[in-house]
Amino acid sequence: MAEGLGLQVRDLARHFGGVQAVRGVNFSVLPGECVALIGPNGAGKSTTFACIAGQHAPSAGQVLWRGQRVDPLTPAQRLRLGMARTFQVAQTFEALTVLQNVQLLLPGASVRNPLQLLDTQAPQAALALLASVGLSEQAALDARQLPYGAKKRLELAMALAGLADTESTLLLLDEPAAGLAATERAALMQLVHGLTRAVAGRAGMAVLYTEHNMDAVFGVADRVLVLMEGRIVASGTAAEVAAHADVRRNYLGQSFRHTATPTEPGPSSQPEPRGIDA
Numbered sequence: 001m002a003e004g005l006g007l008q009v010r011d012l013a014r015h016f017g018g019v020q021a022v023r024g025v026n027f028s029v030l031p032g033e034c035v036a037l038i039g040p041n042g043a044g045k046s047t048t049f050a051c052i053a054g055q056h057a058p059s060a061g062q063v064l065w066r067g068q069r070v071d072p073l074t075p076a077q078r079l080r081l082g083m084a085r086t087f088q089v090a091q092t093f094e095a096l097t098v099l100q101n102v103q104l105l106l107p108g109a110s111v112r113n114p115l116q117l118l119d120t121q122a123p124q125a126a127l128a129l130l131a132s133v134g135l136s137e138q139a140a141l142d143a144r145q146l147p148y149g150a151k152k153r154l155e156l157a158m159a160l161a162g163l164a165d166t167e168s169t170l171l172l173l174d175e176p177a178a179g180l181a182a183t184e185r186a187a188l189m190q191l192v193h194g195l196t197r198a199v200a201g202r203a204g205m206a207v208l209y210t211e212h213n214m215d216a217v218f219g220v221a222d223r224v225l226v227l228m229e230g231r232i233v234a235s236g237t238a239a240e241v242a243a244h245a246d247v248r249r250n251y252l253g254q255s256f257r258h259t260a261t262p263t264e265p266g267p268s269s270q271p272e273p274r275g276i277d278a
């Protein structure tokens with residue numbers, strides 16, 4: 001594969017004292033790919049994510065972006081190389097307008113004197129980003145006035161703003177659909193998948209996301225990785241993973257049915273709760 005192009009996670013491990021959260025994980029995500037990382041509570045998804053984005057240092061292994069090792073870098077340095085992330089609970093500046101939230105994250109914005117800068121900070125670029133997530137009409141509202149689904153869209157525009165001048169980008173989304181109703185969830189996930197498409201001379205993004213809601217995985221992700229007890233136990237297309245005997249037995253449940261599109265919520269969109277020894 002074209003090793004220099006995307007994200008590569010090699011033999012990644014992370015422990016917290018005696019807790020082995022991640023135990024030798026290997027995978028890659030190429031530009032144009034939308035990859036979901038799923039697994040039961042405590043499987044190590046957030047820890048893997050945090051090692052990729054820079055909130056945690058790996059105990060062992062490497063994270064490479066476009067052929068360059070990034071695991072020694074800070075999250076801010078990774079952002080400058082085109083790696084951005086969102087969080088499980090949408091993080092926005094509640095007292096600023098929707099437009100200002102995006103302006104503040106554009107490259108070159110200064111947090112030393114943000115309000116002065118916001119008057120002049122590339123409103124067109126920020127408005128274009130808001131349009132791309134369907135929030136043009138909400139630009140002048142305070143972020144605190146947005147319903148939760150719109151806040152998740154705003155957070156996405158803010159992550160994209162941080163990437164505005166990088167030529168190749170990785171978007172890390174931590175449970176993008178959490179807290180959303182079925183229709184909002186389907187619309188947001190279609191938006192997310194759309195970011196992987198190359199448009200207007202811009203290369204498609206590499207997208208990696210964690211998710212507990214299977215409607216936001218099956219029918220959306222190009223590839224699914226299943227993590228259990230810190231190890232990847234299955235990877236493949238949604239159909240392959242949904243048919244994987246161990247994954248069905250230990251995570252999805254035998255009654256799980258894979259639905260083809262994110263707009264049609266499945267009969268069992270949440271995995272049956274069970275431990276991996278069940």
Ligand SMILES: Nc1ncnc2c1ncn2[C@@H]1O[C@H](COP(=O)(O)OP(=O)(O)OP(=O)(O)O)[C@@H](O)[C@H]1O
Nearest residue numbers: 016019020021039040041042043044045046047048
């Ligand atoms: N900061 C920490 N200190 C100690 N243990 C931690 C820490 N962060 C995670 N762990 C432990 O590491 C393991 C993996 O946790 P992690 O949060 O990565 O799992 P997860 O798959 O994201 O779970 P969830 O779906 O519930 O968010 C768990 O046993 C957890 O208790």
